[in-house]
Amino acid sequence: MLSAHGLTCVRGDRRLFSGLDLTIDAGEWLHVRGENGAGKTSLLRLLAGLAQPAEGEIRWRGERISQSDSDYRRDLLFFGHHGALKEDLTALENLEFAAAMDGASLSSEAALRALQRFGLQGREQLPVRVLSAGQKRRVMLARIATRNAKLWILDEPFTALDVKAVDLLSTLISAHVTGGGMAILTSHQTMPIPGGRVVQL
Amino acid sequence: MNAILAVARRDLLMVMRRKSEVLTALFFFVIVTSLFPLGIGPEPTLLRKIAPGVLWVAALLATMLGLQRMFAADHADGTLEQMAISPTPLVMLVVGKIGAHWLVSGLPLVLVAPVLGIQFDLDGSALGVLVVALLLGTPLLSLIGSIGAALTLGVRGGGVLLSLLVLPLFIPALIFGAGAVEAHISGLGAGGHLSLLAAMLALAVFFAPWATTAALRIALE
Numbered sequence: 001m002l003s004a005h006g007l008t009c010v011r012g013d014r015r016l017f018s019g020l021d022l023t024i025d026a027g028e029w030l031h032v033r034g035e036n037g038a039g040k041t042s043l044l045r046l047l048a049g050l051a052q053p054a055e056g057e058i059r060w061r062g063e064r065i066s067q068s069d070s071d072y073r074r075d076l077l078f079f080g081h082h083g084a085l086k087e088d089l090t091a092l093e094n095l096e097f098a099a100a101m102d103g104a105s106l107s108s109e110a111a112l113r114a115l116q117r118f119g120l121q122g123r124e125q126l127p128v129r130v131l132s133a134g135q136k137r138r139v140m141l142a143r144i145a146t147r148n149a150k151l152w153i154l155d156e157p158f159t160a161l162d163v164k165a166v167d168l169l170s171t172l173i174s175a176h177v178t179g180g181g182m183a184i185l186t187s188h189q190t191m192p193i194p195g196g197r198v199v200q201l
Numbered sequence: 202m203n204a205i206l207a208v209a210r211r212d213l214l215m216v217m218r219r220k221s222e223v224l225t226a227l228f229f230f231v232i233v234t235s236l237f238p239l240g241i242g243p244e245p246t247l248l249r250k251i252a253p254g255v256l257w258v259a260a261l262l263a264t265m266l267g268l269q270r271m272f273a274a275d276h277a278d279g280t281l282e283q284m285a286i287s288p289t290p291l292v293m294l295v296v297g298k299i300g301a302h303w304l305v306s307g308l309p310l311v312l313v314a315p316v317l318g319i320q321f322d323l324d325g326s327a328l329g330v331l332v333v334a335l336l337l338g339t340p341l342l343s344l345i346g347s348i349g350a351a352l353t354l355g356v357r358g359g360g361v362l363l364s365l366l367v368l369p370l371f372i373p374a375l376i377f378g379a380g381a382v383e384a385h386i387s388g389l390g391a392g393g394h395l396s397l398l399a400a401m402l403a404l405a406v407f408f409a410p411w412a413t414t415a416a417l418r419i420a421l422e
Contacts, residue, residue: 048286049286050282050285050421050422051421051422070288073288074288078283078286080282082279082282084278084282084283085278086211086215086278087278088219089211089214089218093211097211098283100203100204100207101204101207101208101211101283101287102204102287102288103204103287103288104288127218
């Protein structure tokens with residue numbers, strides 16, 4: 001489904017990686033590993049279409065991602081180090097506006113259910129600014145769950161999560177992958193999700 | 202279309218939760234324009250002559266105040282990345298943001314301008330022309346300003362650079378905006394100036410969002 005061929009990433013004068021090939025099909029997930037500064041985040045940003053590779057190409061369902069943009073973006077969910085949450089808005093508003101900007105319909109009930117599922121019951125109407133770092137990540141998890149995307153690209157999704165939230169996220173990813181979805185993750189931990197392959201940078 | 206409204210509503214909601222931003226620009230406009238009559242003294246003919254220029258320059262500077270924040274917060278918290286990879290084209294979301302910026306920083310100026318114009322002894326019809334000129338001109342300022350805000354995104358000391366970049370581009374709006382009121386006062390009629398202002402606005406509505414989108418993509422790489 002997603003295939004990358006001969007990817008080369010250059011940041012400044014440094015060549016982070018070159019000639020990288022990878023493919024991922026429905027029901028698979030990739031674990032991108034490497035030292036700090038090896039280019040994990042850069043690779044994910046290339047795959048998400050946020051940056052252009054110096055060489056090589058990325059194809060989604062056989063079409064280059066720069067050409068089939070809106071189709072690819074409908075199937076894509078990307079989260080980097082930032083949660084893309086607005087501090088002055090409530091958790092519920094954050095979910096609703098994010099969905100509306102993507103042109104997706106998300107009912108308040110569905111959004112509330114997702115927030116409750118991730119342990120934010122009673123905090124739906126609080127501004128995100130007063131939530132703890134872990135709770136903010138949980139709002140992000142609710143967003144992942146409410147967005148119907150085929151391909152998840154998550155950069156360090158397990159940071160700042162407690163044991164229970166790590167379990168919740170692992171189950172979420174497992175369910176997504178076994179349901180025919182795809183996921184590409186970076187993490188320094190080993191993850192208890194079956195069916196993964198490792199991409200070493 | 203729904204996505205444009207959603208972005209605009211979100212930005213307006215955030216401004217309502219943190220009102221200081223709107224009020225700073227508005228009070229800046231009120232104070233700067235009030236300083237001139239106080240400093241120059243009560244001489245109606247002179248005040249009437251400088252009124253259009255002073256009001257317009259103050260409007261330009263007041264618009265500049267909030268310009269840098271247009272995309273900065275979205276850039277810092279990752280929302281801009283999400284907008285760039287959203288199924289909705291980025292240019293639409295940019296249009297929503299520019300619209301919200303005008304409603305917050307342009308429209309209030311238009312609404313208080315007639316009151317401030319009284320300090321300069323402008324008569325009713327001149328105030329009317331001033332409001333129409335500002336109504337056409339302030340969206341133009343938001344549109345041109347958005348290009349500058351996107352180009353200086355993430356640049357250290359971007360505020361000064363932004364003024365240097367954008368203020369020269371505001372000159373045509375200043376000339377025709379202030380010129381419309383002057384032409385009306387001197388009896389020449391404001392029609393020509395207003396038409397040119399409207400033409401520039403139409404052009405900017407069409408091109409500025411694309412230029413801003415391209416600049417934002419560069420900033421994100």
